[in-house]
Amino acid sequence: MAGVIAIRNLGLWFVNxxxxxxxxxxxxxxxxxxxxxxxxxxxGPDNVLQxxxxxxxxxxxxxxxxxxxxxxxxxxxxxxxNIQGPISSELxxxxxxxxxxxxxxxxxxxxxxxLGKLKSLVFLSY
Numbered sequence: 001m002a003g004v005i006a007i008r009n010l011g012l013w014f015v016n017x018x019x020x021x022x023x024x025x026x027x028x029x030x031x032x033x034x035x036x037x038x039x040x041x042x043x044g045p046d047n048v049l050q051x052x053x054x055x056x057x058x059x060x061x062x063x064x065x066x067x068x069x070x071x072x073x074x075x076x077x078x079x080x081x082n083i084q085g086p087i088s089s090e091l092x093x094x095x096x097x098x099x100x101x102x103x104x105x106x107x108x109x110x111x112x113x114x115l116g117k118l119k120s121l122v123f124l125s126y
Contacts, residue, residue: 031073031093032056034093035065035094037089042084044084048078065077072095075100087102088112092116094118098121100124101125
């Protein structure tokens, strides 16, 4: 009987660990999806955003992206990359974004209202 209880407890432990891992992946994917939305809205040299692969769970490995110790995106630095197009409203989903630097590109349109809800954003250049 004690062996059955131990196996059941071990099974519950694995379920909890798996659920926690899924929550972490979902968080990384939402930030990756937001950044991929920006990639889709921009055009320019192909190699500038080639590392922005939506199939990678963690966008912290992408070029021009900086993350904090919790693997949340804090900076998007795309200055002087000869890119053009509008800033995607999906960037409003980057809740930990501190800096969005798109200076010296050909950015069109207006600043999306969704960026106004980013309480950590202290630097915006486009």
